[in-house]
Amino acid sequence: MRCEQIVSDLPDYFRGSISDVEKKKIESHLATCHSCRAELELLKETFTKIDATVFRQPSEVYWKYFCAEVNKKIFNRRPTWYTSPWTTRILLPGAAALLIIIIVMTVVKRSPFESTKGVINASEIAPIVSSSSEKELNDLINTYDSQLPTATTSDILNGNDSTVVETVKKMETTMFKDNVSDELTANIDDYSMPYESLESLSDTETDLVIQRLEKQIIF
Amino acid sequence: MKNLSDVEIVAECKNGNQLAFNELVRRYQERIYWLVRKIVGDHEDANDIAQDVFVKVYHSIKDFREESSLYTWLYRIGTNLSLNLLRKKKLKSFFSIDQLAYAIKSGDDEPDAEMEKVEEKNIIEKAIETLPEKQKLVFILRYYEEMPYGEMARMLGKSTGGLKANYFHAVKKIEEYLKHAV
DSSP, rough: OOOHHHHHHHHHHHTTTTTTHHHHHHHHTTTTTTHHHHHHHHHHEEEEEEEOOOOOOOOHHHHHHHHHHHHHHHTTOOOOTTTSSSSIIOOOOOOOOHHHHHHHHHHHOOOOOOOOOOOOOOOHHHHHHSSOOHHHHHHHHHHTTTOHHHHHHHHHTOOOHHHHHHHHHHHHHHGGGGGHHHHHHHOOOOOOTTHHHTTOOOOHHHHHHHHHHHHOOOO | OTOOOOHHHHHHTTOOOOOOHHHHHHHHHHHHHHHHHHHSSSHHHHHHHHHHHHHHHHHHGOOOOOOOOOHHHHHHHHHHHHHHHHHHHHHHHHOOOOOOOOHTTTTHHHHHHHHHHHHHHHHHHHHHHHSHHHHHHIIIIIIIIIOOOOOOOOOTOOHHHHHHHHHHHHHHHHHHHHHOOO
16 A cells, blocks of 8 residues: 555544554555654654643533523524514515505506496496597597497487497497406497497487487396 | 433424423533534633524424434534634634724733633644634544544535545644644
């Protein structure tokens, strides 16, 4: 064996912390190597000094009360309500999320045409329509880009009720699509009606349409 | 409780048995204290760290998977907490030099007390203190705790050959220190 390999094992060899196989190899090398024997002598001196060193011992009282001190530390470091995992991981983040939701909901404006009842009927549409000017009505139709049934002015004025019904249904669907009942939505066909048809109505004709709508529509 | 094995003690602790925990502390308090004491170098720090080891055990015992022995787990916690303290102290020492100089200038008595504290340490403690972190740890675990290299390798995540080299160099450094100190 080479000296470098032997020397690194000498501390364990001296302390008896080595296997019998390794011990025999080292002793075989030491028998023929003067420098490794010298190294071993230096180690002996060092280890003798280390073994002779006395560390200052804590008192017996210290050991007697050590466990009590540990338990005292555990008690003093127990989590309080504001530092407990329940508070810091669930309660506080939950409260923060709720606050954000409340702020967002109050900031976002509700549409003036949104119904709280969930389903719009003609009596709710009519006041809005009747109170709107022609321009406002046109703006309303533009805004909601309605796909209205193809109904002519004469249909509306002459009482082609099925078409008028469909017209209103479609108006409702497109104007208040978030609040239309499922049943109603399912019955709507995909009509299209140029908004000019309504635009071309005079104020008198518009009032007439509304009156007919109020009487005829059942939801 | 005293007749229970380590495995049984751990099982009882996991069930919240306070008496079992107390027995665990009493069983290992001295070994942990001396391990920590040799790493950190003084009684006050060793006392704090040793207590912290068992506080950590109290809170973490439910997560202990028993892949290693209880003894190895305790030693791992002890060495980690000790090394953390040494690193913090090293960082603080960059600032404490100026504070010490100011205190000496102003005639403060505290520096003398600190010097006395240093003098109380024996020469071997001082020699061990001068060792690099890895060599210090390996020397203490091998020499004082007589920990097998295999177990040390698992605990520290190092190779057996590397640990042997660390141990040898640590002994040589102590040898050099003692030669110059005399």
